Amino acid sequence: MKDDLAASAAKATPVVGGNFWLWLSNHDINWWVAVATLAYIGASFVFALRKDRRDQRACAHESAHV
Structure with missing residues (x-):
């Protein structure tokens, strides 16, 4: 079969x-x-989400140490 x-x-x-x-x-x-424009918009969206998550984790990490 294979x-x-x-x-x-x-x-x-x-x-x-x-x-x-x-x-x-x-x-x-x-x-x-x-296609290139859609790829650029998609990549910008992904990088913005990553940055937002990183900022939220950094803020939560700082408030946990206070």
Whole structure:
């Protein structure tokens, strides 16, 4: 069963890779700018949440020592 699954995956890899490359190269610059903008906004959100958590822990740590 595992051998059949591995063989099927190996046979499908070039087809899937080719389709992915066509999909990837088929977008214009506006699409890539939109993706980069969304990635930047997402990363900014994640870093802001991390900073907020770190600040809350530091504040709780300071008030515990007082």
